[in-house]
Structures are given as C-alpha cells and as structure tokens.
Amino acid sequence: MMINRRMFLAGSASTAVLAALAACASSSNSDGGSENLKQAVNVVARDKVKDGGELKFALSDPIANWNNSTVEGNTAAMSQIFAFISPSLFLYDSAGKATPRPEFFKSIKGEVKNGKTVVSIELNDKAVWGDGKKIVADDYIKTMQSATNKDYGWASTDGLVDIEKFDKESDTKFSITWKSTYPDWSAVITVMPQAQVATPAAFNDGVKDATKYKNEWFAGPYKIKSYDAAQQLVTLERNEKWWGDKGKLDKITFRYLDSAATAGAFANKEVDVLRSIVTADTFKQAQTRTDAEVRQNFGLQYRHVTINGSHGILSDKAVRQAFLLGTNRQEIASALLAGLPVKPKDFLLGNHFFMPTQKNEYKDNGAQWAYNVEKAKKLLDEAGWKEPSAGAIREKNGKKLTIYYTRPTGVVTTKNESELLQNQLKKIGIDLQMKEVESASYFKTISQKNFEVTGFAWQLTQYPMNNIGQVYGKDSQSNFSGYSVDAIDEAIKKIAVETDNAKRVEMTNKVDALIWENVMNFPLYQRPDLCGVPKKLANYGAFGLATVRGEDVGFVA
Numbered sequence: 052m053m054i055n056r057r058m059f060l061a062g063s064a065s066t067a068v069l070a071a072l073a074a075c076a077s078s079s080n081s082d083g084g085s086e087n088l089k090q091a092v093n094v095v096a097r098d099k100v101k102d103g104g105e106l107k108f109a110l111s112d113p114i115a116n117w118n119n120s121t122v123e124g125n126t127a128a129m130s131q132i133f134a135f136i137s138p139s140l141f142l143y144d145s146a147g148k149a150t151p152r153p154e155f156f157k158s159i160k161g162e163v164k165n166g167k168t169v170v171s172i173e174l175n176d177k178a179v180w181g182d183g184k185k186i187v188a189d190d191y192i193k194t195m196q197s198a199t200n201k202d203y204g205w206a207s208t209d210g211l212v213d214i215e216k217f218d219k220e221s222d223t224k225f226s227i228t229w230k231s232t233y234p235d236w237s238a239v240i241t242v243m244p245q246a247q248v249a250t251p252a253a254f255n256d257g258v259k260d261a262t263k264y265k266n267e268w269f270a271g272p273y274k275i276k277s278y279d280a281a282q283q284l285v286t287l288e289r290n291e292k293w294w295g296d297k298g299k300l301d302k303i304t305f306r307y308l309d310s311a312a313t314a315g316a317f318a319n320k321e322v323d324v325l326r327s328i329v330t331a332d333t334f335k336q337a338q339t340r341t342d343a344e345v346r347q348n349f350g351l352q353y354r355h356v357t358i359n360g361s362h363g364i365l366s367d368k369a370v371r372q373a374f375l376l377g378t379n380r381q382e383i384a385s386a387l388l389a390g391l392p393v394k395p396k397d398f399l400l401g402n403h404f405f406m407p408t409q410k411n412e413y414k415d416n417g418a419q420w421a422y423n424v425e426k427a428k429k430l431l432d433e434a435g436w437k438e439p440s441a442g443a444i445r446e447k448n449g450k451k452l453t454i455y456y457t458r459p460t461g462v463v464t465t466k467n468e469s470e471l472l473q474n475q476l477k478k479i480g481i482d483l484q485m486k487e488v489e490s491a492s493y494f495k496t497i498s499q500k501n502f503e504v505t506g507f508a509w510q511l512t513q514y515p516m517n518n519i520g521q522v523y524g525k526d527s528q529s530n531f532s533g534y535s536v537d538a539i540d541e542a543i544k545k546i547a548v549e550t551d552n553a554k555r556v557e558m559t560n561k562v563d564a565l566i567w568e569n570v571m572n573f574p575l576y577q578r579p580d581l582c583g584v585p586k587k588l589a590n591y592g593a594f595g596l597a598t599v600r601g602e603d604v605g606f607v608a
Contacts, residue, residue, distance in 0.1 A: 088145040088597055091348040091580075095589035097296065100605040105302040106588070109322040113283055113307045113491050117258035117265070120241070122498045122528045125206035127510055131326070132305055135273040135287055135298070135601040136266075141237055147513035147596035149237045154178060154295040155186070157223070161236050163550070167215065168233040170240070174223040177294040180244050181274055182267035188225040191242045192217045193249075195227070202251035206529050207521035210239030213547060231548040234555075235517040244268050266290075272298035272602035283307035299605030309461045309490065317343070317583055324591070325583035327352065329464055331390020337583040346592035347392065349408050350580040351511040353400050354387070354468065357497075357572040358504050361533025364454060365503055369434040371570035374454070374504075375420050376427035377479040383471050384576035387464065393579050400574040403522075403563050404515040405556075407577070412515070412556045416564045417573065427479040438480045445480035453482040457502035459493035468506050468575070500533045508578070513596055516559050519543050523562070523571060532571035539565050 088094065108131060116124035119133055133139075140156070141149040151159045157173040178186040197203045198211035205211070215230040229236065247268050248254050258265055261283075266274045274290040287303040308316055314336040317325040328334050328345060337345055358374065360366050365374075381399055388395040397407070401415030428438075436445040436452050445452040456472070458465045473483040483504075488496050497505055512518065520543045521527050525535035542562045549555045567573065580593040590603040 092592035100299050100589045103301050104606045107323045108305045109313045110305045110307040114261035121204050122206045134599045136271040137269040143598045168229040170227045187222040194243045197248040204255045209520045232550050238514040238517045296602045298602045328581035346582050348580040348593035348595040350578040352578045354575040356506045359533045369430045373427040373430040376423045379422040398577045400577045414560045444482040455486045455503045457486045457505045459490040
C-alpha cells in the first residue's frame, strides 16, 4: 500500500501526531537547497554505498494499524517503516518538487481539459505486490473509490472525494478526472491491493493486529520478516519480488521505545537512528556517541494544543479564546527549545499551514492572539465565569472552571508543556488538571475525541494547502477539535480547485485566521529537524521537504 501525502501524527515521543506539507506549487519552500540536503542526509551515489549491514530504528509509537491510510495508522512512525516496505509513489527534492517513481509509473501526466484536471497514467507492468500479483489499474481505481464510502476510516479523503470518474483503457493504462481543477493531484493518488479495500472491515481492521501483517499488501524493496510482540520489534529483510534497485541493507529493525529510553538506547548503540531530537538532554546524550553525528535541517514538525470544542465548558468560544490568550506561547517555546542549536525566538509559530521559511506564503495570523492576561480575564468575566477572590479559580453557577489536559505517560515534552500551561492558566482563573493515559492508547483516546485539551505534534508535508480538510473539515475523522466552521468548509472547497497559487495562499491565510479566532487548535512552536545517525550512514538523516529512497540507504566504508 502506497502512502499519499497526508499530514502525519507525530508520535508520542514528540507527543503524538504528525501531518504533511508540500506541493508541486509550493516551490518557495526553502531548506537551503540541494547543497544543504547533501549534508543533512549525507547524499551518496548508490554505487558508493556498501551492500550489507543492519540499521536499527527506534519507533516513537507502537504499531496501531499496518494500514497507514487509517487514522490509527497515520503516524510518523509508520511513515518511517513504509519508506522501505511500500514507498511513496513520488519522490520529493529539497524544494518539495514531486517526481513520479519509475518503479510504479511508466508515464503520468496531468493537464486541465474543459476546466477539469485530468491525469493520464501508464503503469510500470513490472510492479507487483508482495505475493507477486501485478499492480494493476483496478487496484488504484478501487482504492480511491473507497474513499467516498464513509464506512472506510480514511485518515484523509482530501482530493479523493473530488474525483469525478476513472476511465480504464487496460490493466496498465487509465485516467482520473476531477470534478474541477485540482492542482494538488499528485498528493492524493494512492493505491492498495483490491483485497484490502474490498470491504470496510478489510480496510479498517484487516491489519489492525500488529502480529497479523500481510506482506502481500505491501510493495517495496524490503518486506516484513517478523514482528516480535513482546519486544514490539519489527524486522525487515530484502523483498525478493521487488523489481527495482536492490536494497543496500541486509536487515532493518524498528523497535518501539518509550521516549525517555530512546536517547540512551542510541548512545549505547542499541538503535542507530534517533529521529526528532527535541530536548536539550536528548541532544547532549546523542553527542556522546563517538561514531555518530546529529544531522540538521529546517523542520516541518510543530507542537500545538488541540481543544475539543464539541461539548462542555470548551464549547463556548469565549472560553477557548481566553484559554488561548492565557497561554504564553513564547515562554513555552523558549523553555522547550532551550539547549538545542537554535534561537527559540525564531521558532514561535503564528500559522497552521505555512512555516516562517516560506517567505512568500507565511503570515503571522496568531499575532493578535498573543499572551494577554487582562483580555483573557475580561472574556471569562463576560462569559459568566467569575473570580470569587483574587487568584482563585473562577466559578459559574457553582461549578469551578476546571479543564482536563489529556497526556501520554512518559513523554517529557508533553509533561513540560502541560505543566507550564497549567501555571500560566492559573493567572486567569482556569484550573487545568492532568489526565494521564498510557502512551500505547493515547492516540486511540484522541481519535475517539475522549478528551478536553491535549498537545501533540503535527508534521507538515509538501502540500500545505491540500490537508486543510483533513484537520479542520466537518466530516473528517482527523478533525480532533470535534466541531467545524461553515466558512472554513466553504473555503476548503475553493482552495482545492484554485489554480492561481497566490490566490490559494491568500485564501489559506484567511482560513488560518478563522482557525485562530475559533480556537480549534493553536500552534506553539516549530521544531528544527535534528536526527542522530552513524557517521557512515548514507542517504538518511534530516530531510526537510525531501523524501527518502529506501533502497539507497546504507553504509559507506
């Protein structure tokens, strides 16, 4: 099964979830260019990479579902594995420009005909699933058609539900026609075996049990050799049915580790890849490993607070706005980024879709919602939440203004952020209490919207304007805020079909301003991408907007 470019949940080590941000259209994204990428991932030609060796990864989340198109499986941890067992249909360079993988496409061309985007595809007839069955047009067609059935628990149906028709010429040739123009078409083309999308049960639960993975549902240079449930250890080996370049490594392992244990495991050489170095202690510990280095790039991941406004105290927009105004985001960013090789003041984030490095798109729409205790107090007063005495918790109709923050156990980042937030909100009379859940069940709790407030990370992709509906749309299962705004839903439809990039950016920033106003969630700060790896590891590290070519990852002499 091939991943499309959804936003990813970021994993509990970074406190929970990642997203996605890139586009053929967003060429103004800059990570310093290809020269910076060479250093950040140690780019080495395939013929200079040794054959053999083992690479050991730490996973930030346990395997919740091998179908990474479901809400549960749509995590950064799964995206790391999929780069080797079922890579993306497109590769992305340092500017986020998409190039179709010839392993899957003989040709693919998008054009506008009569006001509609039409993509004509010819498949590589050598492409096969893990059981040797050909990957054919019907696999693509039935996969994308299933997104229109709400019984299928897609993490995101953006773009898929806007397809008007498929025209099949043969098992290797077909076309896709959208209802209107759709500039981000390369973000949503995806494929699974027909058996995996035959029924909602197959899609949702067919590989939900981590021990019941199905190699016949994957297609990549590596395959799953085993899954050790006791150790939560995934072992990969080369896929003999892969028709492309042979994978360089003999063995790849992915082991779920509590975030508190990951840095120590890296320092002790129990794991080789330490992704998302997000604390000063982890950074220092990573540097103690003499045969390793920390590779750095600009980051696509950002920390944020999600508020469930579907019921209870937080269904009142005024209370949500007071909560936001009572949050000192600069203080949290400074505290959490302290000790990392960055200036925290440069990483405060005022936009849900664009990063400050995107000079032509980024607008700080959060500036008017900066920390303001007096304004927050006034909103609560007007909403009927009165302060019985100076510094006391506010009350309304005999009920205290107590809000519960749900956080996963053992995640230092979330613990520190939530406790800073707790102390800040006391100043405006909000009693923020902690509700602990096990890390392994955290995302399930969030996806079921069984929380009031929580914090995690979204990771953007190359398509910042394609994933708006995923997180903020009325019917999306990934809209964790539990409510929607009509003006946002209308804008999502218009942004999806607008071909003028400047207009798309303008509309997206207007949506961003509405999200701030309604406080569905709010960003805290952007994270740099810091990745610890062995010095001799080639073609892996801190990617920025680029993507990994799994078969090229290996070691140099």
